[in-house]
Amino acid sequence: MAAAAADPRTVHSLQHNWLVRLFDYKPFLIFICLLPAAAFLLVFLSYPLGLGIWLAFTDTRIGRPGSFIGLENFVSLLEDRVFITSVWNTLLYTGLATFGKFALGLWLALLLNNHLPMKSLLRAIILIPWIVPTVLSAIAFWWIYDAQFSIISYVLVDVLGWRDTYIDFLGQPWPARFSLIAANIWRGIPFVAISLLAGLQTISPSLYEAAMLDGANAWQRFRHVTFPMLMPILAVVLTFSVLFTFTDFQLVYAITRGGPVNATHLMATLAFQRGIPGGQLGEGAAIAVAMIPFLIMATLFSYYGLSRRKWQQGEAND
16 A cells, blocks of 8 residues: 555656656757757768868868868859859750740640540659659760761651751750750659649639639639749749759760860869869869859749748738
8 A cells, every 4th residue: 555655656756857847848859859850961961061162262182181272262263264154054054944844844734734534644654754864864865966876867867858967966065055955854844844733733723713704814814823823832843943953963964074175064064073083172162162152042032932822821921
């Protein structure tokens, strides 16, 4: 009986134990739950990013520790014609590819949002360009753009007879740039189309019915119903698309490696070429760090889109 009577007092004392009170404290539990993820990000994200920023302000080379030189790498890049070309190539590549992906992706999403036969199969087929490994698709485009064995040149010259000579897609600067943009658009359309399709399916059909009762035609329904309701998902998908395109490396490096004569270098491929094969880690890191302001602007655009979503849901913007 005495032992049984002691049990409630023991439980009561445990409830007031400092360790129990600590784990009952919600902010502490949140901190403990987030600690593994924060440690993972610190080791695999923050440390490489911090090291890269530090290397950008040094003259480090492969096999030789460098010293702090301040902004010298960035000043020299402003006088580097190859770097300036890579910046313009990156902006051109990102702008045209993003516009092409969104124009075709939105059209495809609107098409798939209708009642079509074998709609599920069509959606699965559309995802193929996105799920195919980048290097594999780059090899396919390398063959398509080949100066002697291009299927496009074969059709234009030998089948249709529209040209007398084969097209040198990758041997001249501007054809090579547009060839890379076309390859990137082909790979990026599925991501945009499926994401926008998911957004289209969240729009209530009653909104379209009300618009039709008001006499709105197809364009007016798209302009005043579809587009405003898609704005939040458009902002997020556009941000990710810009980030993926701006930092694209595999597709460009596998097809042209920055050629011909550095004409198709993007900032990412030039940073790799200067840092790893060229051995100039400091200069390569400086080129990579120069990409950060552009990426921050894309992220701010996404934030603007999300703030519009609060407004559409009747909430005040923060």
